[in-house]
Amino acid sequence: MNRVPDSELVLVPGGTLITATPDDGRALAITMARHSIHNIQPDLDILKGGRPNYSTNPDSLVAVSQVIAIEFQTIAAANGYWRG
Amino acid sequence: MNRVPDSELVLVPGGTLITATPDDGRALAITMARHSIHNIQPDLDILKGGRPNYSTNPDSLVAVSQVIAIEFQTIAAANGYWRG
Amino acid sequence: MNRVPDSELVLVPGGTLITATPDDGRALAITMARHSIHNIQPDLDILKGGRPNYSTNPDSLVAVSQVIAIEFQTIAAANGYWRG
Amino acid sequence: MNRVPDSELVLVPGGTLITATPDDGRALAITMARHSIHNIQPDLDILKGGRPNYSTNPDSLVAVSQVIAIEFQTIAAANGYWRG
Amino acid sequence: MNRVPDSELVLVPGGTLITATPDDGRALAITMARHSIHNIQPDLDILKGGRPNYSTNPDSLVAVSQVIAIEFQTIAAANGYWRG
Amino acid sequence: MNRVPDSELVLVPGGTLITATPDDGRALAITMARHSIHNIQPDLDILKGGRPNYSTNPDSLVAVSQVIAIEFQTIAAANGYWRG
Numbered sequence: 475m476n477r478v479p480d481s482e483l484v485l486v487p488g489g490t491l492i493t494a495t496p497d498d499g500r501a502l503a504i505t506m507a508r509h510s511i512h513n514i515q516p517d518l519d520i521l522k523g524g525r526p527n528y529s530t531n532p533d534s535l536v537a538v539s540q541v542i543a544i545e546f547q548t549i550a551a552a553n554g555y556w557r558g
Numbered sequence: 559m560n561r562v563p564d565s566e567l568v569l570v571p572g573g574t575l576i577t578a579t580p581d582d583g584r585a586l587a588i589t590m591a592r593h594s595i596h597n598i599q600p601d602l603d604i605l606k607g608g609r610p611n612y613s614t615n616p617d618s619l620v621a622v623s624q625v626i627a628i629e630f631q632t633i634a635a636a637n638g639y640w641r642g
Numbered sequence: 643m644n645r646v647p648d649s650e651l652v653l654v655p656g657g658t659l660i661t662a663t664p665d666d667g668r669a670l671a672i673t674m675a676r677h678s679i680h681n682i683q684p685d686l687d688i689l690k691g692g693r694p695n696y697s698t699n700p701d702s703l704v705a706v707s708q709v710i711a712i713e714f715q716t717i718a719a720a721n722g723y724w725r726g
Numbered sequence: 727m728n729r730v731p732d733s734e735l736v737l738v739p740g741g742t743l744i745t746a747t748p749d750d751g752r753a754l755a756i757t758m759a760r761h762s763i764h765n766i767q768p769d770l771d772i773l774k775g776g777r778p779n780y781s782t783n784p785d786s787l788v789a790v791s792q793v794i795a796i797e798f799q800t801i802a803a804a805n806g807y808w809r810g
Numbered sequence: 811m812n813r814v815p816d817s818e819l820v821l822v823p824g825g826t827l828i829t830a831t832p833d834d835g836r837a838l839a840i841t842m843a844r845h846s847i848h849n850i851q852p853d854l855d856i857l858k859g860g861r862p863n864y865s866t867n868p869d870s871l872v873a874v875s876q877v878i879a880i881e882f883q884t885i886a887a888a889n890g891y892w893r894g
Numbered sequence: 895m896n897r898v899p900d901s902e903l904v905l906v907p908g909g910t911l912i913t914a915t916p917d918d919g920r921a922l923a924i925t926m927a928r929h930s931i932h933n934i935q936p937d938l939d940i941l942k943g944g945r946p947n948y949s950t951n952p953d954s955l956v957a958v959s960q961v962i963a964i965e966f967q968t969i970a971a972a973n974g975y976w977r978g
């Protein structure tokens with residue numbers, strides 16, 4: 475198996491939900507969503523084989539964006555919404 | 559690749575979840591949802607190629623509206639619901 | 643393009659999430675969900691062309707009702723659940 | 727059009743999210759979900775025509791149960807989870 | 811009609827969201843999700859007829875697990891996350 | 895029936911939602927989501943038979959990642975977001 479690199483399997487990169495800015499929090503949400511998928515399916519060839527399908531299919535893109543929105547809810551709450 | 563402009567890739571436009579009004583918050587929710595998708599698929603030609611499908615398909619429109627509703631939950635909480 | 647009227651594009655009708663009653667809050671949730679869709683697809687002919695499909699398809703009706711439920715979560719929290 | 731009775735269109739039956747018991751709250755969640763659908767599609771013949779499909783299709787039943795779960799989150803929060 | 815037993819129709823078994831342990835809370839989430847479905851479709855023969863389909867279809871299993879996750883959010887909040 | 899081992903059926907492994915780190919909390923979210931599915935379908939042969947399908951289908955992977963995101967919301971709240 476052509477395994478995804480270990481760095482792509484870290485469940486919470488950086489080990490904390492706290493980020494400096496909303497933008498960083500959003501980037502963390504995207505990474506956490508991607509790493510979930512890598513933990514379920516760590517075979518890079520299968521992942522790459524599927525990418526042309528979901529990343530060009532509008533409904534799949536919307537589904538991914540929903541997962542990001544849910545992860546971001548958690549991260550934003552963790553950071554007190556960066557109210558400052 | 560015909561890449562989406564950089565401005566369409568900013569994860570949290572304005573760098574804050576705080577907005578002056580509910581209407582501005584709602585507009586931010588829509589933009590954040592769209593920019594998520596641009597970050598996953600930054601090829602403008604593929605995005606434009608898919609748009610006629612999802613934007614005329616009622617079920618796809620409902621799926622997009624759900625992502626907006628979830629993003630808005632976060633933004634509304636961040637703003638203390640603009641209770642005033 | 644046969645554009646939806648401007649009133650159908652207002653993101654948060656009334657400009658506030660605060661309503662007098664739960665019933666008014668629920669009505670606002672329905673309107674906000676509908677206006678999201680109008681902002682993504684403002685062509686009335688396309689919207690009307692799709693309506694016979696989603697409004698008679700039980701699964702589509704359930705999907706719409708889920709978006710309303712999510713919008714209502716936000717509005718109910720904004721209003722302190724109208725505990726009175 | 728064979729319109730659903732007016733009582734089936736009330737968005738928040740009883741006009742409040744506050745209920746005496748969790749069971750009553752759950753019943754309200756089910757009713758609110760159903761009345762959402764009636765407001766989108768108030769034609770009883772179309773609703774009845776669709777029912778044999780969604781109510782015997784396991785995936786549709788699961789979708790309905792998800793909407794009920796979301797409505798119940800709101801109602802349970804409104805009632806302080808009936809902690810007593 | 812071969813109706814599900816009355817015990818399978820109780821919306822909130824035990825009449826409370828409060829449980830002794832997280833495990834009990836999780837079991838309640840599963841039961842509440844199942845009883846929602848029984849209230850929408852109380853015909854045991856139809857339910858049993860559909861079970862071989864959804865319980866062997868991976869996507870249906872995932873959909874059910876999502877409803878359980880949502881119910882559990884409510885129950886966990888009700889119990890102060892059993893921090894105690 | 896080739897039943898999943900008892901350890902795979904524990905609803906909340908460890909009996910608590912409290913974890914030392916965000917990473918541990920994320921791992922718990924993944925385990926809880928998997929064990930939900932095992933409780934609905936405890937036949938290992940059926941589960942293994944379905945795995946090649948959902949774990950190679952991008953849309954199914956996204957659906958699983960959404961359940962993990964929802965479980966994680968609960969666990970993160972339980973842990974006060976590990977703010978430290």
